[in-house]
Amino acid sequence: xxxxxxxxxxxxxxxxxxxxxxxxxxxxxxxxxxxxxxxxxxxxxxxxxxxxxxxxxxxxxxxxxxxxxxxxxxxxxxxxxxxxxxxxxxxxxxxxxxxxxxxxxxxxxxxxxxxxxxxxxxxxxxxxxxxxxxxxxxxxxxxxxxxxxxxxxxxxxxxxxxxxxxxxxxxxxx
Numbered sequence: 321x322x323x324x325x326x327x328x329x330x331x332x333x334x335x336x337x338x339x340x341x342x343x344x345x346x347x348x349x350x351x352x353x354x355x356x357x358x359x360x361x362x363x364x365x366x367x368x369x370x371x372x373x374x375x376x377x378x379x380x381x382x383x384x385x386x387x388x389x390x391x392x393x394x395x396x397x398x399x400x401x402x403x404x405x406x407x408x409x410x411x412x413x414x415x416x417x418x419x420x421x422x423x424x425x426x427x428x429x430x431x432x433x434x435x436x437x438x439x440x441x442x443x444x445x446x447x448x449x450x451x452x453x454x455x456x457x458x459x460x461x462x463x464x465x466x467x468x469x470x471x472x473x474x475x476x477x478x479x480x481x482x483x484x485x486x487x488x489x490x491x492x493x494x
Contacts, residue, residue, distance in 0.1 A: 322353040323375065324453070325443040355379070357422070357437055359477055362470065365447070372444040376437050376477070378422060381408075384436040411436060417483065420476040425463060432463065437473065439480040 329348045356375035364370045379387075385404060392399035411419045422435040445453075454462070465473060 321355045322457075323356045323445075323450075324351055324353050325356065325375065325445065326350070327352055327441075327443075355435075356443065357435075357465075357473070359442070359474070361474070371447055373447050373450050375443045375445065376439055377441050377443075378435040378437045381434040381436060414476060414479070417480050420473055422465070422473070423469070430463070437476075439477055 326349050329350050354377045357378050359374040359376050360370055388407060389399040410416045412421055418439045420437045422437060424434045425432045
């Protein structure tokens, strides 16, 4: 939770091509704190095979629903309860390829609602930085996905990246 990551300022997306420069790129980075889930394989972390850890943001279902309603309204669509239930079910079953869900968790110390993981944004941090940050900023218990939930999330992430659109469809048998 509240992991510091580097992201791009919105103004970088709107600059004219003739103003694109390395200097503009350097000044367009900002640091924000977001809730993330580690996507790097546990075995690679355990065996110290990676220098960088891949992270994806996750949002509470309420945060996500709020943004979904705004998006629906901006597209002149009515964000009804029926539409939300359908959308929620499509995320839950993996039909929306860029999103996945993490189940709610509750114990005597920690309570977390259902979370939506967004694969559209992928961050990485140096492993050593992340390990040190966790040592000094870990306010209590840190959650870990257990099998088979860890593998389920990894598969959803892999499906997002392995999509391949062919320019000409493969012919069908007649």
